[in-house]
Amino acid sequence: MSSAQDKTVIAVTPETEEILKHVEDSVSFGDRMDVAKLAMSVAIKKNLAPTKSSGRKTRWNVGGFDKDGAIGITLRLLFPSEVQPYRLAEDLIEAGAKYLNDLLQVDDHFHLLTFLKDMCPEEDRTTEADKTANG
Amino acid sequence: MCHVLVLNKLEIEDFGPFKGVQELAFAKPGKVCIVYGENMRGKTTLLNAIRYAIIGQIIGRGFRDESLHETGNWESAEQGKFGFRTTLWFDFDGSSFELTRGCRPRKEVKQPENDTDYEEYIHMVRDGRVLGPEEQKKDLRRVMSPETARFFLFDAELLQQYEELLRDPAKMGRQIREAIERILGVPVLTGARARLRDAERDIQQDRNKTAKKSKETNQLATFQTQNFEMQTQAEKEISTYQGELRRLGEHQQSLRRHLERLDRLGDLSTLQSERDSLKQEMQHLRDDLSHKADNIRQLNADLWLWILEPEIECLRDSLSAETGDWLKHQVRLEVNKELLGRCREGLESRTCSLCKTELSDSATEVLQSQVAELALSTKETNPESPQTEQLVRWRAATSVRVSSQVPFLRALLHDIEDERIALAETEEKQRDLDREISSRDRSDARKARSDLETTQKEIVVLERSLEESQKKLSETEDRLKGIGQKLARIGNPEVGFHTHRLEACKALHDVFNQAVVELRDRLRGEVEKDATKVFLKLTTEPDYGSLQINENYGLQIIHNDGRVIPVRSAGAEHIVALSLIAALQKNSSVSGPIVMDSPFGRLDSGHTDRIMRSLPDLADQVTLLVYKSEIDRDLAIDTLRGRIGHEYEIQRVSARHSILLPLEGNSHE
Numbered sequence: 001m002s003s004a005q006d007k008t009v010i011a012v013t014p015e016t017e018e019i020l021k022h023v024e025d026s027v028s029f030g031d032r033m034d035v036a037k038l039a040m041s042v043a044i045k046k047n048l049a050p051t052k053s054s055g056r057k058t059r060w061n062v063g064g065f066d067k068d069g070a071i072g073i074t075l076r077l078l079f080p081s082e083v084q085p086y087r088l089a090e091d092l093i094e095a096g097a098k099y100l101n102d103l104l105q106v107d108d109h110f111h112l113l114t115f116l117k118d119m120c121p122e123e124d125r126t127t128e129a130d131k132t133a134n135g
Numbered sequence: 136m137c138h139v140l141v142l143n144k145l146e147i148e149d150f151g152p153f154k155g156v157q158e159l160a161f162a163k164p165g166k167v168c169i170v171y172g173e174n175m176r177g178k179t180t181l182l183n184a185i186r187y188a189i190i191g192q193i194i195g196r197g198f199r200d201e202s203l204h205e206t207g208n209w210e211s212a213e214q215g216k217f218g219f220r221t222t223l224w225f226d227f228d229g230s231s232f233e234l235t236r237g238c239r240p241r242k243e244v245k246q247p248e249n250d251t252d253y254e255e256y257i258h259m260v261r262d263g264r265v266l267g268p269e270e271q272k273k274d275l276r277r278v279m280s281p282e283t284a285r286f287f288l289f290d291a292e293l294l295q296q297y298e299e300l301l302r303d304p305a306k307m308g309r310q311i312r313e314a315i316e317r318i319l320g321v322p323v324l325t326g327a328r329a330r331l332r333d334a335e336r337d338i339q340q341d342r343n344k345t346a347k348k349s350k351e352t353n354q355l356a357t358f359q360t361q362n363f364e365m366q367t368q369a370e371k372e373i374s375t376y377q378g379e380l381r382r383l384g385e386h387q388q389s390l391r392r393h394l395e396r397l398d399r400l401g402d403l404s405t406l407q408s409e410r411d412s413l414k415q416e417m418q419h420l421r422d423d424l425s426h427k428a429d430n431i432r433q434l435n436a437d438l439w440l441w442i443l444e445p446e447i448e449c450l451r452d453s454l455s456a457e458t459g460d461w462l463k464h465q466v467r468l469e470v471n472k473e474l475l476g477r478c479r480e481g482l483e484s485r486t487c488s489l490c491k492t493e494l495s496d497s498a499t500e501v502l503q504s505q506v507a508e509l510a511l512s513t514k515e516t517n518p519e520s521p522q523t524e525q526l527v528r529w530r531a532a533t534s535v536r537v538s539s540q541v542p543f544l545r546a547l548l549h550d551i552e553d554e555r556i557a558l559a560e561t562e563e564k565q566r567d568l569d570r571e572i573s574s575r576d577r578s579d580a581r582k583a584r585s586d587l588e589t590t591q592k593e594i595v596v597l598e599r600s601l602e603e604s605q606k607k608l609s610e611t612e613d614r615l616k617g618i619g620q621k622l623a624r625i626g627n628p629e630v631g632f633h634t635h636r637l638e639a640c641k642a643l644h645d646v647f648n649q650a651v652v653e654l655r656d657r658l659r660g661e662v663e664k665d666a667t668k669v670f671l672k673l674t675t676e677p678d679y680g681s682l683q684i685n686e687n688y689g690l691q692i693i694h695n696d697g698r699v700i701p702v703r704s705a706g707a708e709h710i711v712a713l714s715l716i717a718a719l720q721k722n723s724s725v726s727g728p729i730v731m732d733s734p735f736g737r738l739d740s741g742h743t744d745r746i747m748r749s750l751p752d753l754a755d756q757v758t759l760l761v762y763k764s765e766i767d768r769d770l771a772i773d774t775l776r777g778r779i780g781h782e783y784e785i786q787r788v789s790a791r792h793s794i795l796l797p798l799e800g801n802s803h804e
Contacts, residue, residue, distance in 0.1 A: 027435070028429075028431040028432045028435060029432060029435050030432040030436055031436070034438070037438075038435075038438055038442070041439040041440075041443050044443060070440065070529070073528050073529045074447070077450065078443070078450070112431075112544075112548055113545065113552075120441065120539070122545075
């Protein structure tokens with residue numbers, strides 16, 4: 001399969017669309033597309049297997065979804081053997097959305113602060129010098 | 136006999152900010168349960184949940200009944216789940232009870248809008264057996280009545296009401312006096328006395344019927360019947376007047392309180408300007424929140440990238456050496472391409488591209504061989520991995536956005552949380568002010584004063600009517616007494632039999648009457664003694680010698696020199712009120728738990744410390760709902776030394792969602 005056959009549009013299943021909408025409603029997002037990108041990153045971060053699913057509906061053009069090409073490059077970088085990054089992006093969005101849905105099940109609300117704690121833990125700000133000073 | 140009530144566990148569902156199902160385990164008798172929570176987290180709501188669980192009442196500020204609709208959790212309601220529930224597990228007189236109360240929307244109502252859209256329910260299980268409605272009612276009345284609950288479950292506002300009553304016993308309402316007597320068990324005797332009174336009437340009727348049968352007593356009996364009717368009529372009037380006077384008295388008190396509050400709050404324009412400044416503050420908060428939400432929206436567009444930044448950084452580290460080589464090679468390639476172009480240009484124009492002089496044949500030959508070499512080198516591909524190339528491209532594509540803004544995003548989210556709390560608090564303040572302003576709009580001071588005047592006039596008229604009816608009753612009773620004596624003198628044996636019964640009954644009534652007086656005196660003495668004992672433990676003033684109780688259970692502080700202290704500080708009032716409650720607990724016919732909401736708010740550290748030390752002695756089971764600045768947790772642990780049963784913290788999830796979280800480390804159960 002060559003990269004020429006990669007997807008030109010990003011499609012999602014109705015279930016995923018619903019989850020993305022729920023997260024969008026719970027937290028300030030400019031666009032549902034930003035939530036989809038977040039779902040993709042969550043899947044990568046949590047090493048979730050890309051989900052192949054049927055019944056997807058076209059949602060965004062790749063040109064709009066990845067205006068500066070950063071998503072394509074990121075995926076090529078992290079998955080060097082992958083020749084169809086946007087197809088992979090679609091599958092990762094599905095997998096990441098399921099993860100987000102599990103977070104929503106806890107109390108039906110997406111808490112961005114809790115989510116950040118999990119995804120981007122705060123660094124220990126103690127410097128080596130501090131550690132030495134404190135013995 | 137003293138009945139023992141022990142609370143074991145409370146489960147609440149969607150009650151106020153307590154979303155979903157949450158649990159509070161009470162401390163065992165002899166120990167204290169402390170619930171810490173900052174303002175607006177739900178301490179008073181928790182007290183209300185306990186109160187609702189026991190007596191089915193929710194009391195708001197100013198002793199107003201809270202709305203069922205507004206008590207349900209707002210977040211759950213937004214998600215279409217309406218109503219709330221409390222389940223209380225407790226032991227009473229050796230039996231175990233499970234009491235569930237709650238409310239849910241009526242079947243036909245899909246979107247409840249007010250209290251009429253709800254139905255309340257109650258289930259009670261005693262020792263594993265479900266109780267019927269009558270049994271439920273009977274058992275609930277035995278356990279705790281709404282009148283006595285005020286001595287078990289109280290907050291600073293209720294305590295303040297006692298302080299006012301203790302300061303001015305004349306104001307001590309009949310209801311509270313009755314409630315005090317109820318808790319002390321006086322109704323056992325007064326109830327029996329009332330039954331004897333009824334029995335006396337029945338015997339009189341029996342005697343009257345017998346007297347009517349005999350010629351010699353018939354006339355007297357008829358006269359007696361007429362007087363019975365007059366007596367009943369007078370009693371009815373007295374009861375009506377007393378009821379009306381009670382109602383007017385309460386109305387008068389509430390008007391006085393209203394006027395006092397108006398005086399305290401100043402004029403309407405002050406309230407309105409305060410409300411305006413709150414509105415401005417809220418608008419400012421809303422604008423700021425909206426601005427911060429916009430910032431978050433913008434930041435969230437790149438959140439996907441920041442999440443992956445550590446993974447990319449990790450990759451960059453592992454590829455750093457390769458990246459350097461790849462870049463060098465790439466630069467060489469680009470330079471060679473540039474050179475090749477220039478050489479080709481030179482060959483075509485037969486001039487040097489640098490100095491513009493004409494090329495000699497030998498120079499052209501050298502240039503041709505250079506072009507061949509360069510052409511070969513530019514056909515070489517970069518031998519490094521495509522990942523390195525992607526990394527370089529990735530850097531170029533994301534250079535503006537990388538360097539994670541997550542700490543900034545996090546700070547913004549924390550700011551938003553704080554501002555939302557501030558907004559909710561300000562909204563609450565504004566609602567209070569709105570209520571105040573609208574109540575003043577409806578009945579301003581002039582109207583309240585005029586109402587008070589009218590009420591006072593009505594009271595005077597009613598008191599006069601009551602006096603007349605009482606006089607009428609007294610005259611009738613004298614006449615009946617005279618008729619009774621005459622009947623006794625006539626010597627009809629059958630009538631005489633009833634007369635003997637009547638005398639026995641009267642004698643018994645007198646015994647109970649005397650017993651009531653003696654019990655009241657004894658109880659007042661006991662309450663005075665116990666209140667003094669507690670007061671001396673709690674007060675920090677060494678010159679205070681004792682407390683003195685009066686007829687109405689009002690308490691005065693007596694100086695060591697025997698004189699009454701005329702003016703008492705707010706702290707002293709507070710301590711006196713607590714002492715009364717503790718004394719009532721000790722003398723109560725039900726030994727029960729006490730739940731106190733923010734009881735230390737107006738006390739200095741000396742008094743707080745003394746109360747903390749005495750807590751386990753105030754009641755068998757104590758639950759404290761406090762804010763952290765009211766008592767320091769470490770100090771509480773140190774002061775109570777192992778007498779803490781459970782500790783909880785009310786943690787905020789959102790303005791409409793709090794969690795009751797057990798604190799680890801100090802449970803001794």
